[in-house]
Amino acid sequence: MMSEKLFLLPGDGIGTEIMAEVVKLIEWLNAAGKTDFTYESGLVGGCAYDACGEAISEADMAKALAADAVIFGAVGGPKWDDVPYEQRPEAGLLRLRKDLQLFANLRPAICYPALADASALKRELVEGLDILIVRELTGGVYFGEPKEITELGNGQKRAVDTQVYESYEIDRICRVAFDLARTRGKLVHSADKKNVMKSGVLWDEVAHQVARDYTDVTFEHILADNCAMQLVRNPKQFDVIVTDNLFGDILSDAAAMLTGSLGMLPSASLGAPDPSTGKRKALYEPVHGSAPDIAGKGVANPIAMVASFAMALRYSFNMVELADQVEAAIAGVLGDGLRSADIMQDGCRQVGTEEMGAAIIAKLSA
Numbered sequence: 328m329m330s331e332k333l334f335l336l337p338g339d340g341i342g343t344e345i346m347a348e349v350v351k352l353i354e355w356l357n358a359a360g361k362t363d364f365t366y367e368s369g370l371v372g373g374c375a376y377d378a379c380g381e382a383i384s385e386a387d388m389a390k391a392l393a394a395d396a397v398i399f400g401a402v403g404g405p406k407w408d409d410v411p412y413e414q415r416p417e418a419g420l421l422r423l424r425k426d427l428q429l430f431a432n433l434r435p436a437i438c439y440p441a442l443a444d445a446s447a448l449k450r451e452l453v454e455g456l457d458i459l460i461v462r463e464l465t466g467g468v469y470f471g472e473p474k475e476i477t478e479l480g481n482g483q484k485r486a487v488d489t490q491v492y493e494s495y496e497i498d499r500i501c502r503v504a505f506d507l508a509r510t511r512g513k514l515v516h517s518a519d520k521k522n523v524m525k526s527g528v529l530w531d532e533v534a535h536q537v538a539r540d541y542t543d544v545t546f547e548h549i550l551a552d553n554c555a556m557q558l559v560r561n562p563k564q565f566d567v568i569v570t571d572n573l574f575g576d577i578l579s580d581a582a583a584m585l586t587g588s589l590g591m592l593p594s595a596s597l598g599a600p601d602p603s604t605g606k607r608k609a610l611y612e613p614v615h616g617s618a619p620d621i622a623g624k625g626v627a628n629p630i631a632m633v634a635s636f637a638m639a640l641r642y643s644f645n646m647v648e649l650a651d652q653v654e655a656a657i658a659g660v661l662g663d664g665l666r667s668a669d670i671m672q673d674g675c676r677q678v679g680t681e682e683m684g685a686a687i688i689a690k691l692s693a
């Protein structure tokens with residue numbers, strides 16, 4: 328077996344605690360002869376700023392570019408509220424996404440049966456929920472130029488962000504969404520604001536063109552605001568939702584909460600497959616943030632982080648069976664009534680980060 332190279336970037340806050348559980352899982356998988364991973368760790372976010380004055384160092388960027396997959400924790404915290412904008416913790420994550428050209432962000436929102444009552448919505452609305460949000464990740468208003476604040480000289484300032492998409496960017500993200508829809512419910516909703524934005528008009532035009540190549544998949548347009556509303560009204564009407572960078576950021580937080588807690592949601596950020604090797608750059612991260620309020624207390628939920636690692640097994644290493652097993656182990660411990668504080672329910676047993684991680688590995692070895 329060829330050894331696969333992982334680059335771990337735990338980041339700030341609870342990032343280090345939840346990444347520690349992934350490391351234990353990697354060690355266990357290697358020891359069981361199921362994988363042959365090598366791994367190295369680096370710094371990103373506030374901790375990198377403290378160490379080198381940047382949200383990620385050039386040396387760590389180079390390691391990320393050379394890795395078979397990057398496993399990312401979370402960045403940010405009040406400690407770095409006042410650092411310059413270019414060096415803020417989030418800049419490290421955005422640079423990774425941009426330089427690795429990770430244009431396709433997959434955010435599955437699955438409601439585990441044991442957690443249907445932990446959702447803010449009624450059980451019948453979320454039971455069996457299985458949505459995949461496909462978010463464009465390297466374009467749009469996150470990266471468009473100009474992006475600036477200028478002094479107008481009259482005591483006023485002017486701020487500009489630029490929402491910009493070219494057709495190839497829309498085309499490739501829509502194809503990812505349609506390809507994935509083929510493997511699941513065969514339904515794609517494309518969310519934009521074509522009623523007020525030119526970028527939305529182009530988005531919809533290209534999405535319709537792509538849809539013509541997928542006659543076996545049902546295609547629906549939806550306005551992004553209506554999509555937000557429908558997500559909390561009747562989320563099970565959706566299968567795959569494809570949308571731009573900013574709408575995807577917002578809609579995926581809403582979708583995450585349907586599943587019980589932001590602490591449950593993994594994500595994969597993928598580049599295009601290399602034409603000669605078929606390999607693609609990839610970064611895997613939980614959708615939640617660094618939760619500075621609970622950092623260092625050992626109570627953070629490691630499930631989104633472990634599930635993100637399972638997505639790495641699936642999408643970077645084609646270890647589909649193993650990914651299924653890790654996901655089943657997560658469902659299993661939840662079924663046994665183990666809960667971290669964020670998803671605690673009556674009649675369940677509350678456990679900390681380490682105990683949850685250990686229980687998932689115990690399930691895998693059972």
Ligand code: IPM
Pocket residue numbers: 417420576614
């Ligand atoms: C996310 C986060 C990031 C984003 C932040 C941390 C820059 O909210 O991954 O959803 O806005 O993309």
Ligand code: MG
Pocket residue numbers: 576577580
């Ligand atoms: Mg977000």
